Amino acid sequence: MDKRITLTEAVQLVRPGDTLALGGMTLYRRPVAFVRELIRQGTGDLTLLAFTAGYESDLLVGAGLVKRVRTCYFGLEIFGLAPMFSQRVERGDIEVVEETEASLAFGLRATLAGVGFMPGQGWFGTDLLRVRPDVKLVTDPYSGSQYVAFPAIKPDVAVIHAPVATRAGDVVLRGNLAVDCQLAMAADRVIITAERIVEQPDEPLDIIGVAVDAVVEAPRGAAPTSCWPDYPLDGAEMLRYVEACTGGGFDAYLNAFLDG
Amino acid sequence: MDKRITLTEAVQLVRPGDTLALGGMTLYRRPVAFVRELIRQGTGDLTLLAFTAGYESDLLVGAGLVKRVRTCYFGLEIFGLAPMFSQRVERGDIEVVEETEASLAFGLRATLAGVGFMPGQGWFGTDLLRVRPDVKLVTDPYSGSQYVAFPAIKPDVAVIHAPVATRAGDVVLRGNLAVDCQLAMAADRVIITAERIVEQPDEPLDIIGVAVDAVVEAPRGAAPTSCWPDYPLDGAEMLRYVEACTGGGFDAYLNAFLDG
Amino acid sequence: MQGLNQPATDYTIDELMCVCIARQIEDGELVVQGIATPLVVAGYLLARLTHAPNIAFASAIGQTFCRDWAPLSITQVEALWLGKAMGRFDFAQAVCELLPTYRPKEFFRPAQMDAQGNTGNVVIGDYSSPKLRLPGCGGIADVTAYEERMCFYVPRHSRVTFVERVDFVSGLGVGAGPADRPATGPIYLITDLGQFDFANGRMRLISVHPGVTVEQVQAKTGFPLQIAPDLQETAPPTNEEVRLLREVIDPLGIRNLERLSGAQRRAKLHEIIEREQGARLGKLQ
């Protein structure tokens, strides 16, 4: 039950055209080491799925590997817009499948329940339905009310960075869970990158090995995003990134990042 | 924010005709002290809702306070059938609204999401739909498949026994959660009986005070069911109960119980 | 002294059933314990201590994940399921997400079963005026809709359980359910008489336990039995398996409670509970 592989091997589990889900939340516990290796290998044509997308996703978009984005928030928190995301959308270079917290959460829950949709109160009356003609309505057979039927979402691959994992893929996340547990359950292939691999975690598990296909030891694998409490968000690096992009220097930043 | 009241006062929050939800699981962490006081006060005509119903519920049924039962399991585990439940159903004295794990879980989730139903894979082809003509089907607008639309479930009152609570109603349950958190969120009125009331719990909360209307200090309030790790299930008492009922001695048992 | 891996000659039928259950477990699997199913847990633990050291456990009581284990208990189950839990969830998550997604292995006990594997755990007799009201089906009506590896066990094979027609169907047999997603039905059944599959869409005897004849099984089954052309005799437990069950996994003999009923079961329960209480008080001193 030893599921350890190298980062190089793990990235090979992603195939061109896949829907790739990235774990973590905005600037916290993102799988940055995995993203670096993915860009090195150049696996493209990806649909990027993230509850919220941040620095790690902006690098992927800037590197040209993403054709489509599914998220409810793509930005760098107080550091501002995600520069490459905003630029590429404004240019029409990438497609956005508009999502909200509810469409992502209910969509994942639908997959986990084995049904095609879950009904939710939101969206009705917004322009979201206009740009998501694939999203349909459903009538409550009891009240006759119409709800949005949030369609099931199934990632091909989910990559989640964890502070602690075992060889068998038992995973401790410690909080700021976003929808990581749901992604790990819903995805066809699940890759855990972990700060450290232990025999027996002394904290409660968030994901059990049954869900996990591969475990990669990746110390500081979330930096410059945080991995609490091992290391905090590197705010200076976020600023450096934003300033590089503002000055048209994404490519130089990316080259240095890939050498890192 | 001091929500403490007496057990006597707490029982007065239950009104005849209410749907009363009891927390805990089979023979574990059941609100037995509350049930004792409820039988003393004689509040009847109740619809009893429990994910699984055990000793505490059998007492309520035997005492004649329950007109309707909604659960997916009513029994005493390895100790056998719940004697008064089985007897009263066989006699036609009480109504059973047949539920399963999914109808209860999705029904509560529907209430929490603010929608009238949640779709699930189960029930189709069983006799459950025959005896639950109120349960309707819904068509998946994507695949055209039909699912059972599990209707929203909303208890009037939920009573949950906890090892630890604060005056403000922050609650630690420690596991074997059943659907206690969902009941506390879904019910109109929420009563917590607790082994002890502390200033600041040093374990993770399961229910937050915002959900809770009343807190009752009730040491050994789950006995003879368990409250882990404070005290285990009293197996000898379960046997005593089963043997009393087998011999037609429920009333004597109940009288002694009410004196307890 | 007999060899550890030699077939045992001294074993009971509950022990043979535990061994058969254990043989169904693959290493690394997630297995689930339902309510009041000690025979099944004894089987899981036997697998854990022999060929499947990496299985993960989940239990209806506790709603946790465990990789560790403890001997069977009646009043101390929380010491294992909560005290040694590696992770925790709630029953809504279990029902709405974990079970349909992970499809863990579980052994269900039907009160009635027909030849197609439809099951009933709600009533015996007419629903509106039942001869016997049972606890209910828990989640069997939910799980049989999607689970493709349904396993069942029956501690006392009789015409009370195996019936021509289930009085109230609360679990789907082969091909039942909606037309666009018919149920697989059971794939495996173990009773105190033999082992069965449903390979042809009907309950089929694939092995008889030592000393049991096909005629005996048929006589205790309320519908015509199919018999596998390569019918086997169930391989007995090994000496080591019997030792593990008796000395390590279940010294109190809790697994046998499911074979007993009425006064016999209560007598055995008294004995077990006294011994558990004794052990607990001993520990506290």
Added chain:
Amino acid sequence: MQGLNQPATDYTIDELMCVCIARQIEDGELVVQGIATPLVVAGYLLARLTHAPNIAFASAIGQTFCRDWAPLSITQVEALWLGKAMGRFDFAQAVCELLPTYRPKEFFRPAQMDAQGNTGNVVIGDYSSPKLRLPGCGGIADVTAYEERMCFYVPRHSRVTFVERVDFVSGLGVGAGPADRPATGPIYLITDLGQFDFANGRMRLISVHPGVTVEQVQAKTGFPLQIAPDLQETAPPTNEEVRLLREVIDPLGIRNLERLSGAQRRAKLHEIIEREQGARLGKLQ
């Protein structure tokens, strides 16, 4: 020395906004912090340290419950939301259950808003070829469907935000949504110029901040403003409130970042992050 509860004369507009937000908080409430909303958190903490000691906090970052608090931070938020958490959930639970059930108080920041309180946080300009792509609406399109106490804040009141027509509606204003359950729309809005309600179904000025005129507010609003007949001047912070904000709640001035943009914001961020790093290294030594 001035009295603690006397109106301050030395305060900034971000401080006044924090105070107005704090005044909207009732004791015992559950309040939620969205992403990158330090002005709001400063307001919550001010309420916590003055009239509302029993509020509970939940945060989009961390997804926890807290009753404890810590000064505002940029790189150390997890020390509070995870390190001092009393309970933990995940974002699916938050969205599917906790938010629709508990209806916690939250202050949202719209990129665009019209007179009815419809909001947009997805794009500025035409959706198919936007002038500016924004991060997205998070959960605003979900929450506005059922929340009856929606609160908004706008750190820089301008015709960029307050528009005749929202380019892409991602949050429901008064009466929008399905006919059988029309949205309530916002009930409260605070900007750097004044406070507003939507009592008549349209954005209505109910108080102007000291030194601001109605004409100035109208000039910076892209649609005709309604004015409350009993228009007030916003009560200024007290000396104690200003002291708490500056010395206790937010010594680094993080709350003011939302008022800044571009190079100004980056310069301030550099300063704050250096000070945070210095403090952290100091602690480690």
